[in-house]
Amino acid sequence: MKALITRFKGGHDPHEFRVYVIQSSTLKRFVVMEIILGPIVYNVALYLCHNALLAGVSTWAGTEGLKRLPLVFRRIAGT
16 A cells, blocks of 8 residues: 555655646537536437436437547548
8 A cells, every 4th residue: 555655646746836727618618518418418318218327328428429529520531
């Protein structure tokens, strides 16, 4: 356990101040995908299959699929 703790603490200065920059477009994309489209996909899936477990899986698969959709279009276009 001591080796695990020293591995995590070894590379960091305790007086170091870190700043993480998050672009606003990334934040907006997250809000739209997860917070707005997630419940919409869940309600549609729940209405279609009447099963909460399948609706939850559909929500996960739907939002992940929409996140990867631009990558698919780029591969099809060849750029």
